[in-house]
Amino acid sequence: SKSAGRNEFRFFDPAMQVAAVERVALATDLRKAIEEKQFLLHYQAQVISGNGVIGAEVLVRWMHPQRGLVSPAEFIPLAEETGLILPLGDWVLETACAQLAVWALRPEMEHLTIAVNVSARQFGKLDFVERVLSVLKRTGANAARLKLELTESLLVDNVQETIEKMFALKAKGVGFSLDDFGTGYSSLSYLKKLPLDQLKIDQSFVRDVLLDPNDAAIARTIVALAQSLGLGVIAEGVETEMQRDFLAGVGCHCYQGYLFSRPVVLEAFEELVLKREM
């Protein structure tokens, strides 16, 4: 009603209004950015102890013509709200798959996998499976080298539909990693119903794994859970050797984090693959 609107205005915080105006400006820029392809991908190494780099997670970056590099923490939520995540997500997937096809022709790169983040809005689309399959076909990428990172909240939205989509992609060889694992609020019962390949221990548990007994217990439990379900496990946000050693001690041998590499441009990632035995 009108009076409610007036009340809202009365309590409106000028700082919030600035933020709102800012968001609208950013949304306008984002629309343009997608048309003008102002994005690039950074590649962050995923490593297995003793076996070097096994692949990369791609993380999108926005090169804003005036603001410079804008963090995905800022524009991904906005892209989700505005629906712009759909063309952006298509671009990320297409770019990643095209890279897989290039690597397939290089003996020292052909083993690499690429993990792509998928947002709820993307995954929720009825034609999500078709989109992924058509990108694979168009680029010639090997589906078995593509890993999709899904989050718990995305999975429980519509469990039956989720299961069908995942099995359809799984049948073609696409892998699935459950991102930010442990931060969601869902029950564990769906875990065994879904064709997952890997649990990804969220960096919030890794950060204080040596200081906070609760985080240590959670990390240990996630590894044990993965093992008992026959799933792989990777820890994200590994910054120190002591964190890595703790994780290795509880049976997690696959890592991602600044200890190994920051997210970097393609050329730098490839150099890392060539020279680094981790």
Ligand code: C2E
């Ligand atoms: P995420 O999927 O959980 O990605 C991991 C984030 O942790 C990345 O932040 C990465 O740069 C950062 N990180 C990696 N190693 C370390 C470490 O050792 N220490 C610390 N402190 N941080 C580390 P980034 O690149 O800023 O991305 C933030 C989030 O934006 C991602 O979280 C993901 O949810 C989203 N995002 C990024 N790219 C895409 C994309 O292409 N599509 C979608 N839907 N979301 C994306």
Ligand code: CA
């Ligand atoms: Ca991720």
Ligand code: CA
């Ligand atoms: Ca994550």
Ligand code: CA
């Ligand atoms: Ca995260």
